[in-house]
Amino acid sequence: MNQNNLPPYAIFCDFDGTITTEDTFTGMLKAVAPHLCDQYLPDIYAKRITLREGVRKIIESIPSHCYSAMLAYVDEIPLRAGLQELVKFASANQIPFHVVSGGIKDMVIRVLTHQLLHNRPLIEQIASIHAVEIDTSQAYLSPISDYEAGTELVAKVKVMEQYPAQTTISIGDSITDLNIALNADITFARDRLAYYLDEAGTFYYHWDDFFTVRDRLAKLIQV
Numbered sequence: 001m002n003q004n005n006l007p008p009y010a011i012f013c014d015f016d017g018t019i020t021t022e023d024t025f026t027g028m029l030k031a032v033a034p035h036l037c038d039q040y041l042p043d044i045y046a047k048r049i050t051l052r053e054g055v056r057k058i059i060e061s062i063p064s065h066c067y068s069a070m071l072a073y074v075d076e077i078p079l080r081a082g083l084q085e086l087v088k089f090a091s092a093n094q095i096p097f098h099v100v101s102g103g104i105k106d107m108v109i110r111v112l113t114h115q116l117l118h119n120r121p122l123i124e125q126i127a128s129i130h131a132v133e134i135d136t137s138q139a140y141l142s143p144i145s146d147y148e149a150g151t152e153l154v155a156k157v158k159v160m161e162q163y164p165a166q167t168t169i170s171i172g173d174s175i176t177d178l179n180i181a182l183n184a185d186i187t188f189a190r191d192r193l194a195y196y197l198d199e200a201g202t203f204y205y206h207w208d209d210f211f212t213v214r215d216r217l218a219k220l221i222q223v
C-alpha cells in the first residue's frame with residue numbers, strides 16, 4: 001500500500017500496568033499461583049527465560065476452576081487517569097486506538113466494558129483488542145495466542161503490522177512492550193519499560209497518566 005493511503009496515525013496501547021495502575025496480570029498470577037511466580041518472574045524480568053515460555057508455564061499450571069476468580073481480580077484494580085479522555089481525543093482525530101496486551105483478553109474486555117464514555121461502554125470506541133485467549137475446557141488453563149512469535153506469547157509488533165499507519169504510536173510500561181516500543185514511530189514509556197529503553201538508548205516520551213499522553217499527542221500530531 002502506498003504510504004499516503006495509510007491512516008496518518010494509529011495508537012497501540014498496553015493493558016496491564018498501563019490502562020490498569022498495577023500489573024494486573026502479574027498481580028493476579030501472584031494471587032493465584034504465588035510459588036510459580038516466585039519461580040518464573042525473576043527469570044522473565046532478567047531475560048533468562050522468554051516471556052513466551054514463562055507466561056505459558058505459569059498459565060498452564062493454573063486449574064481451570066480458578067478462572068472466574070482470576071478475572072474478578074481486575075475489578076479491584078484502579079485504572080490510570082485520563083483513559084476516557086485519551087480515547088475521546090483519538091476518536092475525535094480519527095486515530096484508531098488498539099489495545100495490545102500480553103495478558104488475558106477476557107480481563108481486558110471486562111475492564112473496557114465497565115468503563116463508560118458518554119454513557120456508552122468504552123470498548124465501543126476501541127478499534128481492536130489483541131491479547132491471550134484462554135481455553136478453560138481442560139483441567140488446567142491453556143493459553144491461545146494468534147500472534148505467538150519469537151520470544152513473545154503475544155508479539156505486539158506483529159499486531160501493529162496488521163494495522164499500518166504513517167505514524168505508529170505505542171504506550172506501555174514493561175518488558176512486554178519493549179519490542180513494540182523499539183519499532184513504533186512514537187513511544188510513550190514509564191516504569192520498567194523506560195529503564196529498558198534507557199538501556200537500549202532509544203528515545204521515548206515519559207508519561208505519568210493518559211492526560212500526559214493526550215497533551216503530548218495534541219502537540220505532536222498535525223491533523
Ligand SMILES: [Mg+2]
Binds near residue numbers: 014018172173176
Ligand atoms: Mg504492561
